[in-house]
Amino acid sequence: MTEKILICDDDPIITESLSEYLLAMDYQVFTVNDGEQAIKQFEEFNPDLVLLDIMMPNLNGLQVTKIIREKSQVPIIFLTAKVSVDEKILGFELGADDYITKPFSTRELLLRIQAVLKRNNISKVDNDQVLEEGNLSIFSLKREVKINAISIDLTKTEFDFLECFIINFENVLSRDQLLEYTKYDYLDSDDRVVDVHIKNLRKKLEDNYSEIKIITVRGMGYRASK
Numbered sequence: 001m002t003e004k005i006l007i008c009d010d011d012p013i014i015t016e017s018l019s020e021y022l023l024a025m026d027y028q029v030f031t032v033n034d035g036e037q038a039i040k041q042f043e044e045f046n047p048d049l050v051l052l053d054i055m056m057p058n059l060n061g062l063q064v065t066k067i068i069r070e071k072s073q074v075p076i077i078f079l080t081a082k083v084s085v086d087e088k089i090l091g092f093e094l095g096a097d098d099y100i101t102k103p104f105s106t107r108e109l110l111l112r113i114q115a116v117l118k119r120n121n122i123s124k125v126d127n128d129q130v131l132e133e134g135n136l137s138i139f140s141l142k143r144e145v146k147i148n149a150i151s152i153d154l155t156k157t158e159f160d161f162l163e164c165f166i167i168n169f170e171n172v173l174s175r176d177q178l179l180e181y182t183k184y185d186y187l188d189s190d191d192r193v194v195d196v197h198i199k200n201l202r203k204k205l206e207d208n209y210s211e212i213k214i215i216t217v218r219g220m221g222y223r224a225s226k
Contacts, residue, residue: 003117004028006047008038008064009079010056014102018051021106022113035059039067047074049117051109054080054091062094069095073153075116079104085192092196097156116156131166134211134226138163147208157182158201165214165224174221198222 005027009015015031022029030045032038036058042050050068054061065076077098078091088099097116100109131138137146143159145152154162164173164181175194202214215225 002026002028003048004030004045005049005051005113006038006042006045007031007051008033008035008056008061009051009053010034011053014053014079018106018109021110025110033057035061035064038064042068042072049075049077049113051077051079051113052096054078054087062090065091065094065096073155075156077109077112077116079109089192089196092157092193093200095155131163133166133169133224136166136205136210136212138166147205147210150208152204152208154201154204155197157197158204161197161201162205162224165222166212169224172217172220172223177221 005022007015007018007022007029008031009018010033012033015033019029019031030041030047032041034057038050038052038056039059052061052064056064059067061078061080068074068076073095075097076095077100078096079100079102080087081102091099098112100112129140131140135148137149138144138159139146140163143156145154145159145162160182161178164178178194198214205212205214211226212224213226215223217223
């Protein structure tokens with residue numbers, strides 16, 4: 001089935017050019033130019049991925065992300081001229097999967113879209129590998145995590161980090177090792193970006209009464225332990 005992409009940007013030139021390019025790449029595309037329409041069309045179009053500008057009228061991209069994350073873990077890639085680390089961290093805290101900075105190459109954007117969708121589509125595979133520690137189970141191919149047999153929602157990066165921790169249980173992992181495991185192209189990421197994902201992952205584990213904890217090892221990285 002052709003994958004669907006929702007493009008949300010207040011610049012009609014950007015939405016039109018990206019739409020033409022992605023349609024030529026055999027994606028289904030729907031475009032909007034403000035945040036309220038982004039939420040409306042997200043519910044109606046049911047996209048497989050969202051390309052989302054931060055600076056939009058009515059609702060900005062951060063507000064849109066927060067609303068989407070209340071109901072879905074669909075991948076979100078920010079299209080933005082804002083490049084400060086603090087702004088990126090805020091986006092990751094809200095659940096963004098990646099950033100690409102304007103002006104950008106459509107080829108680079110396509111590669112990022114393909115990488116995110118490839119990881120997301122692994123969940124459609126029926127056969128599975130199960131990793132278990134304590135009351136936590138990871139179903140690798142379905143990309144599902146359960147605590148006490150109850151599913152919990154994780155972003156793509158949070159899932160990858162947790163899987164890496166369980167595979168390397170009790171071993172210390174550096175931030176670079178975690179990023180390498182995700183096979184994600186954080187071209188300009190720094191330690192704080194990794195720390196944000198760990199913070200979010202810890203909270204979700206704690207909120208769902210996980211027996212597995214993520215422990216900070218000063219000067220080295222992190223490890224999972226009971």
